[in-house]
Amino acid sequence: xxxxxxxxxxxxxxxxxxxxxxxxxxxxxxxxxxxxxxxxxxxxxxxxxxxxxxxxxxxxxxxxxxxxxxxxxxxxxxxxxxxxxxxxxxxxxxxxxxxxxxxxxxxxxxxxxxxxxxxxxxxxxxxxxxxxxxxxxxxxxxxxxxxxxxxxxxxxxxxxxxxxxxxxxxxxxxxxxxxxxxxxxxxxxxxxxxxxxxxxxxxxxxxxxxxxxxxxxxxxxxxxxxxxxxxxxxxxxxxxxxxxxxxxxxxxxxxxxxxxxxxxxxxxxxxxxxxxxxxxxxxxxxxxxxxxxxxxxxxxxxxxxxxxxxxxxxxxxxxxxxxxxxxxxxxxxxxxxxxxxxxxxxxxxxxxxxxxxxxxxxxxxxxxxxxxxxxxxx
Amino acid sequence: xxxxxxxxxxxxxxxxxxxxxxxxxxxxxxxxxxxxxxxxxxxxxxxxxxxxxxxxxxxxxxxxxxxxxxxxxxxxxxxxxxxxxxxxxxxxxxxxxxxxxxxxxxxxxxxxxxxxxxxxxxxxxxxxxxxxxxxxxxxxxxxxxxxxxxxxxxxxxxxxxxxxxxxxxxxxxxxxxxxxxxxxxxxxxxxxxxxxxxxxxxxxxxxxxxxxxxxxxxxxxxxxxxxxxxxxxxxxxxxxxxxxxxxxxxxxxxxxxxxxxxxxx
Numbered sequence: 001x002x003x004x005x006x007x008x009x010x011x012x013x014x015x016x017x018x019x020x021x022x023x024x025x026x027x028x029x030x031x032x033x034x035x036x037x038x039x040x041x042x043x044x045x046x047x048x049x050x051x052x053x054x055x056x057x058x059x060x061x062x063x064x065x066x067x068x069x070x071x072x073x074x075x076x077x078x079x080x081x082x083x084x085x086x087x088x089x090x091x092x093x094x095x096x097x098x099x100x101x102x103x104x105x106x107x108x109x110x111x112x113x114x115x116x117x118x119x120x121x122x123x124x125x126x127x128x129x130x131x132x133x134x135x136x137x138x139x140x141x142x143x144x145x146x147x148x149x150x151x152x153x154x155x156x157x158x159x160x161x162x163x164x165x166x167x168x169x170x171x172x173x174x175x176x177x178x179x180x181x182x183x184x185x186x187x188x189x190x191x192x193x194x195x196x197x198x199x200x201x202x203x204x205x206x207x208x209x210x211x212x213x214x215x216x217x218x219x220x221x222x223x224x225x226x227x228x229x230x231x232x233x234x235x236x237x238x239x240x241x242x243x244x245x246x247x248x249x250x251x252x253x254x255x256x257x258x259x260x261x262x263x264x265x266x267x268x269x270x271x272x273x274x275x276x277x278x279x280x281x282x283x284x285x286x287x288x289x290x291x292x293x294x295x296x297x298x299x300x301x302x303x304x305x306x307x308x309x310x311x312x313x314x315x316x317x318x319x320x321x322x323x324x325x326x327x328x329x330x331x332x333x334x335x336x337x338x339x340x341x342x343x344x345x346x347x348x349x350x351x352x353x354x355x356x357x358x359x360x361x362x363x364x365x366x367x368x369x370x371x372x373x374x375x376x377x378x
Numbered sequence: 379x380x381x382x383x384x385x386x387x388x389x390x391x392x393x394x395x396x397x398x399x400x401x402x403x404x405x406x407x408x409x410x411x412x413x414x415x416x417x418x419x420x421x422x423x424x425x426x427x428x429x430x431x432x433x434x435x436x437x438x439x440x441x442x443x444x445x446x447x448x449x450x451x452x453x454x455x456x457x458x459x460x461x462x463x464x465x466x467x468x469x470x471x472x473x474x475x476x477x478x479x480x481x482x483x484x485x486x487x488x489x490x491x492x493x494x495x496x497x498x499x500x501x502x503x504x505x506x507x508x509x510x511x512x513x514x515x516x517x518x519x520x521x522x523x524x525x526x527x528x529x530x531x532x533x534x535x536x537x538x539x540x541x542x543x544x545x546x547x548x549x550x551x552x553x554x555x556x557x558x559x560x561x562x563x564x565x566x567x568x569x570x571x572x573x574x575x576x577x578x579x580x581x582x583x584x585x586x587x588x589x590x591x592x593x594x595x596x597x598x599x600x601x602x603x604x605x606x607x608x609x610x611x612x613x614x615x616x617x618x619x620x621x622x623x624x625x626x627x628x629x630x631x632x633x634x635x636x637x638x639x640x641x642x643x
Contacts, residue, residue, distance in 0.1 A: 012454060
């Protein structure tokens with residue numbers, strides 16, 4: 001018999017993440033929404049609560065926990081603020097390649113600071129030409145004495161303006177088939193965070209461009225080996241990136257259900273709460289089915305990963321399903337609110353906007369289908 | 379080293395209060411599927427102990443009476459920073475009122491080697507009698523300060539505390555060991571942390587049953603409870619909304635008449 005239950009300790013982790021989200025993050029959301037910035041307090045809260053340390057091994061100052069615990073935390077935080085969960089998820093995406101592919105020296109140098117919150121990470125792969133075709137990467141590197149010189153632009157980079165440790169993929173200027181990844185520090189000569197995006201949703205989540213202009217990266221900051229960069233980037237995106245987006249999507253699904261349920265129990269029509277109307281109940285059933293199915297997909301993929309397997313394909317299924325389900329849930333939540341669903345003081349309008357940013361992050365639904373069909377045909 | 383016992387009750391999560399029902403036969407709350415949480419004011423009591431521990435050498439012992447499921451609540455207290463847990467769990471303890479609960483807790487405290495102070499939340503969120511702390515002090519033969527809102531602790535064997543009274547605040551200096559019941563004004567409890575949960579893996583929870591305590595069976599649980607709940611009634615509150623039309627003055631006059639007619643004014 002397969003055991004689908006969380007351990008008592010995992011339930012306690014969920015409670016901890018729930019309390020953290022409710023007390024530390026929820027009060028920050030209005031300001032983040034209003035300005036589209038003001039991410040610093042949320043980042044500080046994430047670091048103080050050791051949320052960035054979850055998957056970092058204990059010997060490097062982390063908590064040594066797994067994908068399941070990370071998914072639990074992201075789900076609970078996204079329930080309150082998808083924007084904050086997104087910054088956390090991409091921070092983890094910057095940490096994963098150092099854990100999985102970093103040298104011992106690189107781990108000792110970067111992981112303790114990333115665990116304590118002294119530093120914050122991100123991954124920079126996407127370019128103006130698109131993120132779904134990483135081989136179209138035009139950011140170049142060139143070995144020059146004891147350093148690499150990077151040139152190019154990365155766009156739609158979450159945490160672009162405050163992450164001081166950025167894992168950047170580039171192509172060999174002399175060999176268009178050779179991709180490599182580098183740990184770039186914000187303070188390195190030639191690195192600059194430039195344009196800040198203003199997204200339709202996840203407001204307060206920093207997204208922007210970085211410019212690498214003759215950026216000087218010490219040779220010891222090459223991650224893995226030269227020419228292995230595509231593997232480093234894709235492995236991290238497929239496991240940690242998609243896994244993280246599942247957490248963001250599940251949290252938003254739950255938030256949509258909670259808000260719609262509260263409204264439907266309070267809104268009186270025809271002399272009774274609208275939750276008594278079958279048309280509304282059908283929507284709740286659809287939202288619940290999506291949530292249950294999404295959790296099974298997501299936590300199963302995380303469990304495979306924690307058991308030592310690879311679940312990039314399973315995470316692709318879960319990412320596709322939960323991102324689509326979150327968009328359906330947000331629309332249903334807005335529909336249940338009727339005219340109030342068009343008013344910004346009702347939180348479901350934020351959920352609808354946030355849901356559309358879930359789609360392209362870590363790969364669009366169409367790209368997920370490409371990956372899944374490749375899995376089927378392999 | 380100071381040794382503080384914090385009495386903690388596992389109560390139904392009141393954020394799910396609409397799911398709690400009253401059993402008409404037993405006059406007790408039916409709590410199926412409602413998770414147990416730390417009684418909110420006990421969390422203030424634990425936080426007060428944790429703050430003391432941050433400033434001087436101390437150990438915090440969690441003492442709770444309840445079904446085996448209450449062990450999760452004790453574990454949560456350990457994750458928040460308490461050092462060890464004792465769960466009093468035995469079918470014989472079931473159905474205890476405040477009196478029997480205080481007696482049972484006192485027998486457990488007598489078994490603990492060193493106790494310098496006992497902290498209780500002012501009241502539980504389900505029973506809300508506010509009796510357990512004072513009755514515990516009587517059974518232990520210790521002084522009690524109720525409704526503590528501030529501790530002013532210096533090294534030594536006496537503590538100065540501020541405590542609420544009906545029409546003000548009193549300042550009390552009390553010698554240890556003593557019992558304190560604690561209000562929510564005393565602090566804002568810390569939240570659970572992932573590292574706290576991990577650290578609690580090494581902390582032990584001991585379970586004591588009737589045979590571990592020096593108390594006859596007829597003095598604990600329902601048998602030892604002098605309180606009789608004669609009836610419990612669910613108050614059915616129905617809301618209705620009426621829009622009053624007219625000018626501001628007319629609306630105010632109509633509203634006043636309605637409030638007078640309803641007996642509110």
